[in-house]
Amino acid sequence: MLRINRFYKGMQQDLKFFLFFWIVFTIFRLSFIIIMFPTETILDNLSGIWVSLYYGARLSLKSTGVLALSTFLFCTMAGLVITSEKYLHKIRVSMGYIYVFIITLLFLVRIPYYREFDSGFNQFIFNTFRDDTRALFYSSLHYVPLGIILLIPICFLLCKTLKRCLETKVLDFPKFSKPYYTVAFLIFLLLFSYTFWRFVRFGGGLTENSVRWTNAAKTNQLLLNEAILDDFQALSRAYDTHEVLAKARNLDLNPGKVAEFGRMLSGEVTESNDMYDYFRKSAQGAKLPKPRHIFLIVAESYSQWPLMPAYENLNIASGLKSIANKEEAVYLTSFLSNGNFTIGAVNGVVTGLSEVKVYPNYQKKSLTEAYPTALAAQMKNLGYKTNFWYGGYGSWQNVEKFTLAQGFEDFFSCGDLISPNGNTWGIDDGVFLRYVSAKMTDDQPSFNVILTVSNHPPYSIDLEKAGFFNTTTYNNFPAAVKQDAEMVKMLGHFWYSDKVITEFIETVKAQYPDSLFIITGDHVGGNIRYISNPTLFERYSIPLIIYGKGVNKGILPANTSGAQINIGPTLIELIAPKGFIYYSLGESLTKGRTLGVNLDTWMYGNYIGMHGDSNYEKSPLSTEDNSKPDLGEIKKMTDAMRGLSWWQVMKGNKIN
Structure with a gap:
């Protein structure tokens, strides 16, 4: 019963941990909207702000669930073999402090990032670190002092609040007069846990018909749509998109081959290093x-x-x-x-x-x-x-x-x-x-x-x-x-x-x-x-x-x-x-x-x-x-259409 009691109390701590960070995500979301939204129009857009907060809160159930799942695994589940509740409490608090620092840092970085790119974290964050390091460094210097000034007190306040929250009293596992009452209560806990985590996993629903980063644009304003994504979800979007692009097919083309493709499709024999010349057509x-x-x-x-x-x-x-x-x-x-x-x-x-x-x-x-x-x-x-x-x-x-x-x-x-x-x-x-x-x-x-x-x-x-x-x-x-x-x-x-x-x-x-x-x-x-x-x-x-x-x-x-x-x-x-001039790859x-x-x-x-x-x-x-x-001709034409398309997207209009 001691292990069951520790497990039961750990579940309550996980629930407090979950609610704390879910509220933090919501507070940061509202703060982002208030900071970034034009003051003179904010009252005229309360309905849109409410939609953003509502769907954002649902989406953040997933992010918060990941955080709470980590303490469930490393603290609550570990409590089945580790007898020291004090030691488990320190692990949970330490994990919470780390999460507070990460979430606060991302929130403070998100503001200048949005001002620069009109977006929360997206796939271009990878390009930024690879291609624009110097520009990023100099532009970020403007925000570093303010960020440090805000980061320390916000983290301190949130960490103190989390610690007090986790130190509030939890209930012991109830004692029942009959064993089958105990079994029934345990079954109830399992069913409740399954339903709760399913609700969290699907963003406020019990099926996959839920909000996710791919369909989070619930308003007609970019800022409010971006606010729906918390920073974890925005980073997930950035990573997923980056991975898709990283797998893009490289056709291993060279300028000479591309020009040959252009002549093949356009019927022109003239050499050109400009895609426009190969796409150019005149209406009949x-x-x-x-x-x-x-x-x-x-x-x-x-x-x-x-x-x-x-x-x-x-x-x-x-x-x-x-x-x-x-x-x-x-x-x-x-x-x-x-x-x-x-x-x-x-x-x-x-x-x-x-x-x-x-x-x-x-x-x-x-x-x-x-x-x-x-x-x-x-x-x-x-x-x-x-x-x-x-x-x-x-x-x-x-x-x-x-x-x-x-x-x-x-x-x-x-x-x-x-x-x-x-x-x-x-x-x-x-x-x-x-x-x-x-x-x-x-x-x-x-x-x-x-x-x-x-x-x-x-x-x-x-x-x-x-x-x-x-x-x-x-x-x-x-x-x-x-x-x-x-x-x-x-x-x-x-x-x-x-x-x-x-x-x-x-x-x-x-x-x-x-x-x-x-x-x-x-x-x-x-x-x-x-x-x-x-x-x-x-x-x-x-x-x-x-x-x-x-x-x-x-x-x-x-x-x-x-x-x-x-x-x-x-x-x-x-x-x-x-005689109307237009441009097309297809005929x-x-x-x-x-x-x-x-x-x-x-x-x-x-x-x-x-x-x-x-x-x-x-x-x-x-x-x-x-x-x-003619399968040979079809292959040549297909290669040409694909080659010109690839070059246009990846290299641009110039063939050199």
């Missing part, structure tokens, strides 16, 4: 009346296979199929995502560069200037106001900073509206798309990229409320599908995404009849497991639908193929006047058969294959086409 003349508003919708996990005749019985893609069948629409089936994940698709659409695992959304260069092939900047040259709409949070994959740096004038996310409908990834598509349509104005022409989120685990849409179970779609599902609850949920979310995107298009088209819509998916979703043995086409292809005034079935030549880096030049060739789909590539696959005409594999398949949706792909 508009094929459509210039649309007032353009909407490029990138739908989460919107695969091609549900639109195929072989899966007509599911009827989960009836909305966009009805759009594709309209006279003013064209549906391209031979189309690939730029990457296997959402951010790969975003990078392809935004930058116009192929995916080569160099993550432009995290590169310092990408956050300071737009690439020559960036679509938004070129749409501005055509007279459009450029907006990026994301149903998730702006901190996800650095998407807000990245898109704004790449030419989008405004960024909107679920942080711009408060709604109870959503999950860890963002707000329900229906709610967000209604918000987008409500925010639209006819003040000036606009180009809008819309990225949805709902068709993604944890699949939290209330399908019953959405009416799914009352539809003929669900009622006609095969019995085997209905018995698989998880499959029903996945297919139901695809149906929901298709439904609300279609409703959005119809609403906006009625309000702005001369709008142009381009609809595609970001990648093939997890619902592909509905097919027991999918073909390459089913596993990798996504749809591309172009719909609007002047569009017709013949606007794209037969057997056209491509990928998301072809969307930008296609749009420009459809609407730009003859316009209006020119006929083009090569679509991503990390794993290629698509050329009606054929699809894997890189490095001599086997390939013919698309089941293709028209007659007896020409066979």
Whole structure:
């Protein structure tokens, strides 16, 4: 019983330890906001500050949990074999003092860091220590005296408070009249501990549908979003991002090879050491009346296979199929995502560069200037106001900073509206798309990229409320599908995404009849497991639908193929006047058969294959086409597209 008693008292000390540091994180968060927020506007932003404090407190449960877990292991658990409670108390207090010093130091360093970089600790902290040591040293000298003056008294006050807190009385293990009461109480403690630590682990919830650094941008203000991350979470973000970039693929290129790639893709024989010359193109003349508003919708996990005749019985893609069948629409089936994940698709659409695992959304260069092939900047040259709409949070994959740096004038996310409908990834598509349509104005022409989120685990849409179970779609599902609850949920979310995107298009088209819509998916979703043995086409292809005034079935030549880096030049060739100069890596789909590539696959005409594999398949949706792909030529073109993309992101515009 003595060991159980020590363990019980140690748990109480761990709980006090946990609460102390959780409160410290919250106090430092509030202090950071007060110090950094403009005094004259702080009262007008109390709701945003409350959101920042609320989600910050939830996120700091994780950071605090790590600290408390260390004392649980080295003090409470150790108390099962170490009999000296005084010795264990000293260890716990000493650990607390060390944590106080670290947390306070990080807090004081964070303030000048934010003033310098407009961010809490991020991946650039590694670049700073490697590349800008002298600048960092001289700039930090300004803050060192003040930091030392504040560090000592803050640490002293917090250490005294922690010591007193840990010296407050704890309860002995209760004595029960019957042994099974003792056993029941121990079971209760175990269940309580499990629930508590799960609650802590998931940031204030009992499932993975919780706040994390990747989705912490809960407000529409950068400062408040950065305040949500405590310094431990910010350092975790910095490390994770740095590791991703450290693993970026180096294609071992040299300037001569890059210039050769440029000549190959551009058809030019002229030598140049400037990427602009190889990306430069001249529009052939508009094929459509210039649309007032353009909407490029990138739908989460919107695969091609549900639109195929072989899966007509599911009827989960009836909305966009009805759009594709309209006279003013064209549906391209031979189309690939730029990457296997959402951010790969975003990078392809935004930058116009192929995916080569160099993550432009995290590169310092990408956050300071737009690439020559960036679509938004070129749409501005055509007279459009450029907006990026994301149903998730702006901190996800650095998407807000990245898109704004790449030419989008405004960024909107679920942080711009408060709604109870959503999950860890963002707000329900229906709610967000209604918000987008409500925010639209006819003040000036606009180009809008819309990225949805709902068709993604944890699949939290209330399908019953959405009416799914009352539809003929669900009622006609095969019995085997209905018995698989998880499959029903996945297919139901695809149906929901298709439904609300279609409703959005119809609403906006009625309000702005001369709008142009381009609809595609970001990648093939997890619902592909509905097919027991999918073909390459089913596993990798996504749809591309172009719909609007002047569009017709013949606007794209037969057997056209491509990928998301072809969307930008296609749009420009459809609407730009003859002679308009633009820059792109990919060719316009209006020119006929083009090569679509991503990390794993290629698509050329009606054929699809894997890189490095001599086997390939013919698309089941293709028209007659007896020409066979030249695998050698495909490899050369793929290497060229990847090589130019890598060099542009990692080296810049100059080839030397």
